Amino acid sequence: MTVQHKPFAITLDVGSSHLNKTGSWRSMRPVYVDRLPPCNKTCPSGEDIQGWLSLAEEEDYEGAWRLLTRDNPFPAIMGRVCYHPCEGACNRGSLDLPVGINSVERFIGEQGLINNWQFEAGEDSGKKVMIIGAGPAGLSAAYHLRRFGHAVTIYEAAEKPGGMLRYGIPKYRLPREKLNAEIYRVENMGVEIVLNHKVDDIEVARKAGGFDAVLICVGAQKSNMLTFEGAADIPVLDALKVLRDTELERPNQLIGRVVVYGGGNSAMDVARTAVRLGAQDVKVISREDPDNMTAHKFEVIETIEEGSEVINLRTIKSVNGHEITLEIMKISEQHHSGQLRVVGTGEYETLEADVVVLAIGQNVDPVLFENSTAIELQERTIKVDSIMQTTQEGIFAAGDAAPSQRSVTSALGHGKKSARAINAWLAGKVYQPAPQNEVASFDKMEPWYYSDAPRTVQPHLDAVRRKSGFAEVVGDLEPEHAKYEARRCMSCGNCFECDNCYGICPDNAIRKLGQGQGYEFKYDYCKGCGMCDTECPCGAINMIAEDI
Amino acid sequence: MNKQDTSTLNPSDRQTVKFYQTGTFTVGNRLLDEEFRTVQATTERSNSLDSGHRACQGCGQALGARYALDAAMRATDNKIIAANATGCLEVFTTPYPETAWSIPWVHSLFGNVAAVASGIAAALKSKGDTTTRVIAQGGDGGTTDIGFGCLSGMFDRNDDVLYICYDNGGYMNTGVQRSSATPPAARTATTMPVGDNPGSSFNTGKYLPTIAMAHEIPYVATASVHDLHDLERKVEKAMTFRGARYIHINVPCPLGWGSQPAFTIKLSRMGVECGLVPLFEAENGQLTDSTKIRYRIPVEEYLKLQRRFAHVLKPHNTHQLDAIRAIAESNIKRFNLL
Structure with a gap:
């Protein structure tokens, strides 16, 4: 603007509003942050789940595989056997249903096997x-x-x-x-x-x-073992040994009427194995009620689907010949005051069995x-x-x-x-875990922006086919479905470049740096209204007080 | 939230919906083809209204004006002249000798912007310029009250002008007085929350989009700053018509509404989602389309974030709340919003 050297009371040249640094109005300042997605926080292997889902969204499956295997070398295995606590923590669960992280991990693991991607060892340390x-x-x-x-x-x-x-x-x-x-x-x-x-x-x-x-x-x-009262005339087996013998194709002992004692995942594995090996009748006896069994819900459901019976709130009192006496248990009303949660009622019932398998924990x-x-x-x-x-x-x-x-x-x-x-x-040092970022909780997000997308369901083998052999029960996702499922990820706490902040700033006070580069604030003009923070879908902006 | 049929979820571009994380609900989306992204998502946007303007924190009108004019600039290959009524938009963008406009822009009187724009269009016509297009813009006061006569005349003559009204429901820069677009029950400096029917009276005011439709001009649309894809599409569509066109954009005003500056977009979204702000289009006087409510919310959710409605939520004013609910119901039925 050239305002100098002009006579008084004459029209000035047009000046730009850029001269007016509205950033001086601000009492709060927006900053970009990376928050820790709840899936990553919950993963016992410490995977960067949000990170590899983001790559999978763009169909960069090798990139996703490399990032995933930075923490977990076994995606094809864990995509099958992990109990995916990540999905329980997934913020999408507050919107519709959690992202099927485990099924996408499996898909990425399959890509790794199909394409024969390999790991690189580090430079030789001499140790x-x-x-x-x-x-x-x-x-x-x-x-x-x-x-x-x-x-x-x-x-x-x-x-x-x-x-x-x-x-x-x-x-x-x-x-x-x-x-x-x-x-x-x-x-x-x-x-x-x-x-x-x-x-x-x-x-x-x-x-x-x-x-x-x-x-x-x-x-x-080492399996925990029990000795029952009475004069048993049937074998009492150890769950781990049964599973191991099955793997080694040793002679099958799960013949006739099989009773599995325990409410954990091993008990379900034994019951489901017994069904596949042709046992005549399989019953699982659990001390706990259905909501408190240590086995995962889906394992119990699949076990029942395959024809085993799960009997809750029973303990084995004694075994005499082929007759097993069960004590009927109940949930104690005083269990909150430190007493046992499940107590006996003093009432009994009996059933007949040809073999008992103990699945009551290991040490x-x-x-x-x-x-x-x-x-x-x-x-x-x-x-x-x-x-x-x-x-x-x-x-x-x-x-x-x-x-x-x-x-x-x-x-x-x-x-x-x-x-x-x-x-x-x-190296003569003491390992220090890296500090963790603040968790990206659901209340920091604006879920309205996410497209509605029901969860993809993995194909399951029909229950009637499962009994006849050891074919895999849960199938792979199709590539289209894997991409779709990855795109259900809300990228909690980590910018996914939706351009919302850049678009909605009334003061044009955000600079877009180009794909993959993110954005930066023009603090000369940002008035600190906080709209970018409110409207960031994934909660990757935080407002902090200015020093005034 | 309710789950909805995915085939109805993309009101803005009516493409077959593929799933792209945030689809077309956010400003941009790296997973979306370039052609489906908004003008605002590009680094090439013209920033017709640029930094340094003196609008309040979180001004909805500053945002709506940049959205609309940038879209019009893209649609016309940057050949736009804008005439601007007196009002907030004029005051906060052009304190002498600065301007925040990076387009040819002229300030009119409070009440005659439609006439000024008609004159510019006539001048272009006489010069044989068929590519430069004219936009008139103003707030709800300059449009529904003071400039209404000139606007009606512009519609009557079917002058080749797109008129954009940024409706924040009152005369905000003069101290929040009531306009004929102030919603019922809203507190303003001239409709204080006293008496049996506190705030602005029910059964008064006018709704300019339907008045514009009654003139049977080529194109009328309503838009909201929370749905950018929808807004840009309507502006671009308006530029495909010749003759008088009218777009009415709902723009929250933190000062006049007594709302948090950070909630401007949120409030514009909630206004639409509760049914009080219908989004629709009309051609030649006939309603042609409406943008469906995505997740319907109760009107009180929207009202409680605005101090101008604080009295409505008091127990002795439930009759007002019921009357506002009835307005939302009526809009939903009238404009087919579900």
């Missing part, structure tokens, strides 16, 4: 780590340690790697070709897996192999540590500190053997965490 046990925790740790560049040897007592993935999860939930392919991919990074090799003395093995650090991932393989086998007295046990698991180190320096423990949620997913998370702790320890 050697011994892992005991090739279950999910051990394999996960091996993968992450290889990425850090350490040499890894896994000693596995069984004839094949996989641990509970192979010997605990039946084929109809996890086909073995998927399991083998994903384990092979970890071996292909240079992880050595020594099978049929039981480690009797950890310190001796560590010295003999010249290992710098040790990770114990032996799982919880770490203390025999494994007879020669390693420096490693303390606590409440039937290995005592570890916050970085998963045992009471012996340089020896770490992860998975079911350490205190954990006892799920495959938490085992994978343990594998990652312990690998990071070992990596830090090998």
Whole structure:
């Protein structure tokens, strides 16, 4: 604007409003933030779920696979067996139904297998780590340690790697070709897996192999057993052994009328296996009521669909000959005041059975540590500190053997965490987890903007076909459906470039930097009205007070 | 929220709905083909009304004017002349000697913007310029009260002008006085919340979109700043007609409505979703289409965020609330909003 050197009272040249810096009006300032999506927060493996769904939305499946496997090396496995706590936390559940994260993970895992995508090991560090046990925790740790560049040897007592993935999860939930392919991919990074090799003395093995650090991932393989009153004339089996024998195709013992005792997922696995092996009649006896069984709801539903009967609020009192006496239980009215939740009624009923399978929990086998007295046990698991180190320096423990949620997913998370702790320890440091962002809760979002989109349902094998064999029950998503399901993700707390802030600013005070670059505020003109914050669908803007 | 049939969810571009996360509800969408994105989503938008203007925080009118004129600029290959009635929009954009307009723009009297625009159109015609188009714009006071005679004349002569009214329901920059577009029960400086029927009286005022329809001009539409795809489509469609056209855009006013500046878009959305702000189109006096309510909400949800309606929600004024509900019901039926 050229206003100088003009006589008084003459028309001025037109000036631009840009001279008027309206940013000085502001008392609150908008800032772009990344909040932690609830799915990511809940994932026991710490996956960046929102991140890989975002790539899957754009059909960049390899990018999605690479980002997913940064945290979890087994998408095709976990896409089948994970109990997906992420979906329980998904904000979309407050709108219609949670995103089918698990089914998309499986789809991405399949893409990885079809296209034979492989992992890269890190640059050789010269350090050697011994892992005991090739279950999910051990394999996960091996993968992450290889990425850090350490040499890894896994000693596995069984004839094949996989641990509970192979010997605990039946084929109809996890086909073995998927399991083998994903384990092979970890071996292909240079992880050595020594099978049929039981480690009797950890310190001796560590010295003999010249290992710098040790990770114990032996799982919880000792089933809790019970002795019933009475003179039983039928076999009483251990659920883990039954599942293992089935995997090894040993002679079937689930013949005739089978009673499974327990209300957890192992009990359902045994019942469903018994149906497939041709048992005449299968009953599951659970001490709890249907809402409080430890088994996941869908497992119970599928079990019942396949023809097993689930009997709730019963305990086995005694077994005499073929006759089983059950005590009828009830939920105690005083259970809030610290008493037992479920108590006996003193009433009994009986049923006939030819075999009983106990599925009432497992623990770490203390025999494994007879020669390693420096490693303390606590409440039937290995005592570890916050970085998963045992009471012996340089020896770490992860998975079911350490205190954990006892799920495959938490085992994978343990594998990652312990690998990071070992990596830090090998460098003479102490592992510090990265600080987490604030959670992107539903109230920070504006859900109106999201298109209505009912959840895609994975195909399920008809119940009548399931009984006749170990074919996989749940099918794959079609590519179109996988893309659709990924696009149901609301990108909670993380900008997905919807241009809303850029469009709705009445002061044109936001600059769009181009696809993938995001936006920036022009604080010279932003008046701080906060509309961008209110209308950001995913809650990636925050208003903070100005220093005035 | 209710689930709806996905085939009816995309009111703005009426394309076969594919699922794109936020579809066409947000300003942009990286998953959407470029041709379906809004003008406002592009870095090439003309910013007809640019930064540095002196509108209040969260001004709906500043936003509506940029939306409408940028869309008109794209539709006409940047050949627009705008005439602007006196009112907020004129005052906050052009304090002498600054201007926030980056288009040819002329200020008229409060009441004659339609006549000024008609004159510009006539001048262009006499010069043989058939590509430059004329827009007249004003607030509800300059349109429904003071400029109504000139506007009716412009409709009568079917002059080649698009008239855009930014309706915030009152004379806001002079201190929030009632206009004939102020909704019933609303508190203004001249309709105080006292007596048996506090606020602006029921059964008064006028609704200009239907008056414009009665003139049987080529195109009439209503729009709201919360639904940008819908708004831009209507402006672009208006530019395909010759003759007099009228677009009525509902623009919340934090000052006059007693609402939070951050809630401007939210309120414009809620006004539509509760049925008090119908979105429709008409050609030659006939209603041709209406934008369906996506998730219907009770009117009180909308009213309670505005202090101008605070008295309506008091227990002794339920008769007012009932009467406002009846207006929403009537709109829904009349304009087929569900």
